[in-house]
Structures are given as structure tokens and as C-alpha cells.
Amino acid sequence: MRSPLTPPPLTNDCFALPAGTHWTPVDEALADLKARLRPVVGQETVPLGAALDRVLAEDVAALRANPPQANSAVDGYGMRHADVVDGPQSLPLVEGRSAAGDPFSSVVPEGYAIRILTGATIPEGVDTVILQEDVSTDGKAIAFHGPLKKGANTRRAGEDVDAGQTILRAGQRLGPAELALAAATGVGALPVRKRLRVAVVSTGDELADAGGAARADQIFDANRPMLLAMVKRFGFEAVDLGRAPDNRLALKGFLDDAAEAADLILTSGGASAGDEDHLAALLNESGAMALWRMAIKPGRPLALGVWQGTPVFGLPGNPVAAMVCTLIFARPAMGVMAGEGWLSPQALQVPAAFEKNKKPGRREYLRARLRNGRAEVFKSEGSGRISGLSWAEGLVELPDGEMQVRDGSLVTFYPYASFGL
Numbered sequence: 001m002r003s004p005l006t007p008p009p010l011t012n013d014c015f016a017l018p019a020g021t022h023w024t025p026v027d028e029a030l031a032d033l034k035a036r037l038r039p040v041v042g043q044e045t046v047p048l049g050a051a052l053d054r055v056l057a058e059d060v061a062a063l064r065a066n067p068p069q070a071n072s073a074v075d076g077y078g079m080r081h082a083d084v085v086d087g088p089q090s091l092p093l094v095e096g097r098s099a100a101g102d103p104f105s106s107v108v109p110e111g112y113a114i115r116i117l118t119g120a121t122i123p124e125g126v127d128t129v130i131l132q133e134d135v136s137t138d139g140k141a142i143a144f145h146g147p148l149k150k151g152a153n154t155r156r157a158g159e160d161v162d163a164g165q166t167i168l169r170a171g172q173r174l175g176p177a178e179l180a181l182a183a184a185t186g187v188g189a190l191p192v193r194k195r196l197r198v199a200v201v202s203t204g205d206e207l208a209d210a211g212g213a214a215r216a217d218q219i220f221d222a223n224r225p226m227l228l229a230m231v232k233r234f235g236f237e238a239v240d241l242g243r244a245p246d247n248r249l250a251l252k253g254f255l256d257d258a259a260e261a262a263d264l265i266l267t268s269g270g271a272s273a274g275d276e277d278h279l280a281a282l283l284n285e286s287g288a289m290a291l292w293r294m295a296i297k298p299g300r301p302l303a304l305g306v307w308q309g310t311p312v313f314g315l316p317g318n319p320v321a322a323m324v325c326t327l328i329f330a331r332p333a334m335g336v337m338a339g340e341g342w343l344s345p346q347a348l349q350v351p352a353a354f355e356k357n358k359k360p361g362r363r364e365y366l367r368a369r370l371r372n373g374r375a376e377v378f379k380s381e382g383s384g385r386i387s388g389l390s391w392a393e394g395l396v397e398l399p400d401g402e403m404q405v406r407d408g409s410l411v412t413f414y415p416y417a418s419f420g421l
């Protein structure tokens with residue numbers, strides 16, 4: 001029987017871009033996000049002990065110089081440089097010493113040396129220190145060889161940081177080094193941004209929670225634990241909203257709750273155009289869908305929208321696509337909303353240990369890791385192959401255009417850590 005329907009040409013590539021659809025290039029989507037988003041969180045002041053991984057809300061200045069006074073860099077003997085000659089010599093020792101936290105209280109007279117320990121304040125009358133290993137002593141005098149450099153083995157007051165100097169900048173992420181710098185300069189509490197709250201919802205009737213019972217046709221929800229953990233690694237507050245069924249009204253309720261509880265919503269699944277892809281449909285209906293089809297693999301159906309004023313990232317259901325889209329699109333967006341600014345992950349250019357003929361028209365991300373300085377990629381590009389996410393230690397990014405990758409070609413590699421994972 002002849003059918004009135006005309007079949008389209010077979011693409012046989014689920015990533016081929018059908019003619020007539022606008023596929024948004026990654027850079028265009030990123031520029032759009034960057035232009036639309038603003039910091040949304042308030043600020044508070046917290047003690048250093050509670051400031052790890054927080055985002056600084058204001059520039060911070062040193063309350064005191066580091067070091068606050070000139071001190072000795074070594075255990076040794078202090079003297080005036082003017083008393084040092086070229087060649088062998090000896091100097092008598094004054095009584096007493098200068099130790100860290102127990103300074104010498106009077107002036108070292110001309111022609112004398114003093115016992116001094118690492119970190120001790122340089123006493124008046126001393127400008128140069130000799131290492132104890134370079135000295136012989138009987139406890140009353142020291143003998144050593146000149147010349148010495150004026151100021152040798154001493155640390156100037158403020159040589160690291162001056163009082164009043166800006167030590168930390170608004171938007172900076174506070175790590176152990178920043179906390180050390182604040183503490184060293186007398187700053188005991190820091191103005192930080194309130195934590196960005198990110199709600200995570202999984203969608204799909206096929207999902208069950210790991211650890212519980214699952215029908216044979218169900219799969220365990222892998223995206224929610226992954227996304228909640230990613231949000232925590234980024235230093236934000238993860239709000240677990242559970243699983244929404246494939247039911248438009250129920251999903252609407254989940255989005256309402258999420259918009260109430262969080263500053264940003266991450267959903268996974270239901271982002272494409274299937275019969276049960278309710279997330280995309282809801283965002284479309286509400287008129288707040290900004291971008292949808294991305295020229296990216298994996299992650300083509302990424303829905304970017306707004307629900308009751310709260311940005312929504314409708315991530316694809318396939319776990320690999322969900323992770324890649326979170327790293328590439330959601331992570332920098334979260335940075336802006338959290339007051340950290342737009343983060344561009346630092347990439348490495350490394351030789352490829354694989355070959356691939358990449359088609360034009362979309363940016364591609366491959367699960368990859370470095371071995372002996374070369375990028376290896378996972379054996380499959382299947383977007384449901386979660387084992388590859390764990391096998392990998394980062395992503396290789398292939399450009400939007402065509403590219404013939406040959407063994408040894410330079411490719412761009414982003415370690416997971418460059419995204420803050």
C-alpha cells in the first residue's frame with residue numbers, strides 16, 4: 001500500500017544537525033548567560049574557621065604588616081654589619097639572647113654579637129645575622145669569616161605585606177592559602193557571600209533510588225547524587241528536591257518548590273522533545289525558555305529557562321551529557337550568581353594519544369585522562385556510559401569546526417579540577 005507520508009533522508013547520526021533548526025554554538029550560549037546573570041546572594045561576616053570555600057564579598061586589607069617587625073630568618077648570631085671585616089675574626093657575645101616571642105630588651109653595643117633564633121625580633125644595634133653553622137663559639141664569643149652581606153638572614157618588617165595593603169579581592173574563593181594570609185595580617189573574620197543555593201531535581205518514571213527496590217525496567221537515579229556532589233564540590237549549598245514523575249502538573253509543583261528553596265535549579269531528563277519531555281514543554285509554555293538546542297556533543301538538548309524568576313538548567317538525562325553541561329554551562333553561571341564572577345577553566349594543550357575525524361557544526365567533549373603527558377580518551381562516546389566519567393580525569397574539548405585528530409596532534413584538555421571538581 002502506498003503511504004501519503006514521505007520519509008526524510010536517514011541521518012543515522014543522532015547528533016547530525018537537522019536542516020532548518022538553529023543550533024546555538026557553545027560560545028553564543030555562554031555569552032548569553034554571561035550577559036543575563038547577576039550576583040543574587042547577600043553577604044555576611046564569618047570567622048576564618050567558617051570561611052573555607054566561601055566567596056569573598058569585598059576587598060580585604062591587611063590590619064598589620066607581615067612580618068610586623070624585622071626578624072631573623074635563621075638560628076644564628078646577630079651583629080652590626082659595620083663590625084664585620086673581610087677574613088677571619090671574632091666578636092664577644094652580649095649576655096642574653098633574642099628568641100621568637102622573647103625579644104632582647106636592650107641595645108647590642110658596638111663590637112658585640114648576640115645569640116638570635118629564627119623568627120626572633122632583630123634587636124636594636126643589629127642589622128645582619130650569621131648562620132650558626134658558619135660560626136664556632138665557646139659561649140662567650142663567636143669566630144667566623146667575613147665578609148657578610150649587610151642584612152643577611154634577616155626579614156624586613158612588611159617585606160611580604162604592608163599594613164593597609166589589599167590582600168584579598170572581592171570574588172576570590174577562599175582556600176587554605178587565603179585563610180593563612182588573612183590570619184598572618186591580623187584579619188580574623190571575613191566578609192563573604194551567602195552560599196548560592198542550588199536545587200537538584202531528577203525527572204523520569206524510570207528512576208528509582210539506589211539502595212531501594214527497582215523494577216527490572218527501572219534504572220537507578222545516578223544524576224541526582226552526581227549533581228548534588230558537584231554543587232557541593234563547587235562550594236555551594238545543594239538542595240535535594242528528589243525525583244519528579246513524568247507528569248506535567250507534578251513537575252510544575254517541583255519547579256515551584258525549587259524556585260522557593262533555591263537561587264538556581266538543575267533538573268535532569270525531559271529536556272528534549274519526546275512525548276514525556278515535560279521540562280522543556282513547561283519552560284516553553286511559561287514563555288521563559290531562552291535557549292534549547294546546543295551545538296554540543298554530548299548535551300544537545302539543554303534547556304535554559306527561568307521559572308518564577310529563578311534560572312533553570314534543564315540538563316539532558318544522559319548522565320555524561322548532564323555532567324558535561326553542568327561543567328561547561330552551569331558552573332560559570334553559578335560563579336556569576338554566587339558573586340565569584342565568570343570562571344574560565346584553565347586548559348592544557350597536550351598531544352593526543354587517539355585519532356578521530358571530528359565533524360563540523362558542534363563542539364565536542366570527550367572523557368579523557370593524561371598518561372605520560374598525552375591525552376587518552378574513553379573507548380566509547382556513548383552518553384549513558386557512566387563508567388567513562390569515572391575512568392576519566394577531565395575532558396578533551398574539540399572545536400566547533402572540523403578537525404582531524406592524529407596521534408600527537410595538540411588537543412585542549414581540561415582537568416576536572418579546572419572546573420573546581
Ligand SMILES: Nc1nc2c(c(=O)[nH]1)N[C@H]1C(S)=C(S)[C@@H](COP(=O)(O)OP(=O)(O)OC[C@H]3O[C@@H](n4cnc5c(N)ncnc54)[C@H](O)[C@@H]3O)O[C@H]1N2
Nearest residue numbers: 202220221222223224269270271272277315316317318321
Ligand atoms: N529522536 C531523538 N531522540 C533523542 C535525541 C534526538 O536528537 N532525537 N537526542 C538524544 C540525546 S543526545 C539525549 S542527551 C537525550 C536527552 O533526553 P532528555 O533530556 O529528554 O532525557 P530523558 O529522555 O529523560 O533521558 C535520557 C536518558 O537518560 C537516562 N536518565 C534520565 N535521568 C537519569 C538519571 N537521573 N540517572 C540516570 N540516568 C538517567 C534516561 O533513562 C534515558 O536513557 O535524548 C536522546 N534522544
Ligand code: MOO
Nearest residue numbers: 298299300321383
Ligand atoms: O546530547 Mo545526548 O548528549 O548525548 O546523550
